[in-house]
Amino acid sequence: MATTTRVLAVLTAAAALTAPATASTAAPARAAACTGYVGLTFDDGPSGTTTSLLNALRQNGLRATMFNTGQNAAANPSLVRAQVTAGMWVANHSYTHPHLTRLSQAQIDSEISRTQQAVANAGGGTPKLFRPPYGETNATVKSVAARYGLTEIIWHVDSQDWNGASTDAIVQSVARLTNGQVLLMHDWPANTLAAVPRIAQTLASRGLCAGAISPQTGRAVAP
Numbered sequence: 001m002a003t004t005t006r007v008l009a010v011l012t013a014a015a016a017l018t019a020p021a022t023a024s025t026a027a028p029a030r031a032a033a034c035t036g037y038v039g040l041t042f043d044d045g046p047s048g049t050t051t052s053l054l055n056a057l058r059q060n061g062l063r064a065t066m067f068n069t070g071q072n073a074a075a076n077p078s079l080v081r082a083q084v085t086a087g088m089w090v091a092n093h094s095y096t097h098p099h100l101t102r103l104s105q106a107q108i109d110s111e112i113s114r115t116q117q118a119v120a121n122a123g124g125g126t127p128k129l130f131r132p133p134y135g136e137t138n139a140t141v142k143s144v145a146a147r148y149g150l151t152e153i154i155w156h157v158d159s160q161d162w163n164g165a166s167t168d169a170i171v172q173s174v175a176r177l178t179n180g181q182v183l184l185m186h187d188w189p190a191n192t193l194a195a196v197p198r199i200a201q202t203l204a205s206r207g208l209c210a211g212a213i214s215p216q217t218g219r220a221v222a223p
Contacts, residue, residue, distance in 0.1 A: 036179030037211030038203065039220035040064040041155065043093055043131065045187030046072050046079030053193055054086040060200035062210045063087050063223060065153075066187070067131045068124070070095035070115030077122035089212060090124035092116060092150060097133045100141050108144045116148055128215040129153050151215040156181035161189040170195040174202045180219035 042053065045068050057064060066083050068090060073080050083090055094100065094111040095118070103111070112130065120126050130150035132141055137152060145152050159165060159173040170185070170192055177183055185192050203209065211220040 033204070033207060034209035034222070035207035036209075037220040037222055038174075038177045038179070038208050039153075039182035039213040040185065040199070040210050041067055041091075041131070041153070041182055041213075042185050042187045042192075043067045044069060044072070044097065046076045046083065047187050049188050049190075049193065050076070050079045051082065053187060053196070054082055054088070056193055056196040057088070058086050060197050062196065062200055062203075063089070063212070064210060065089045065091050065129060065213050067091045067093035067129075067153075068115070068119060069093050069097050070111075070118040073115070073122045073124065074118040080119060080122035080124040084124055089129075090119055090127060091129035091131065091153070092119065092127040093131050094133050099134060099136055100132050101136045101138050105140050105144065108141055109147075112144055112148055112150070116150075129213055151218055153182060153213055153218055155184035158184045159192070161192045162186050165189075165191060167191045167194045167198070171198045171202055174199050175206070177203075177208065179208070180217075180221070182213060182218075182220060 040062060042064055045066055066088050068080065070092075080090060092112060092115045095114045096111065098111065100108050100111065116127060128149065128151060130145045131153050135154045137154070142152055157173050157176050159170045161170050165173075174183060212223045213219070214221045
């Protein structure tokens with residue numbers, strides 16, 4: 001009996017030593033798989049499809065930057081909080097999604113400032129990134145954004161999901177991304193939602209991970 005007890009004690013001690021070591025080596029192994037980072041971005045939310053999108057992203061281990069419009073953030077504060085809870089980054093996409101380059105400086109200021117406030121009021125923090133609707137910008141838009149401490153982010157690859165791109169085409173656009181680049185997608189297309197699992201697979205097969213967008217460089221970096 002004494003011998004059995006000693007054997008059990010040794011085995012228990014060995015298990016206790018081994019378990020933490022296994023856990024500690026797992027995380028670096030995952031990190032080592034990331035040879036680069038890309039920025040997944042979703043414009044125009046939050047909306048009725050946001051919850052499904054967030055669930056899909058989380059289930060597939062993806063994080064993204066959500067360029068919200070101020071009016072949608074104000075109307076759906078719980079969804080803004082859900083974006084944050086799901087590990088996403090919340091950014092500014094103007095208040096009403098106008099063509100900013102056609103507006104006066106005061107109107108541009110209103111679009112940007114009201115969105116900053118709406119996102120903050122909804123629990124999304126103070127955005128550091130700004131994407132002008134349609135990617136349309138000029139010196140005035142840039143200067144107003146800078147006044148609010150915002151870095152303007154356009155994109156390197158357009159998924160064309162807003163233009164009816166198929167799920168296959170959206171996945172193919174992900175395959176064109178290289179380290180540091182940013183992909184344009186949208187919160188609402190059904191084909192984009194359907195593409196999420198394959199987006200994750202495509203990135204993993206290329207050693208790329210979904211990262212944050214740096215306010216300093218405007219490129220994707222490790223979260």
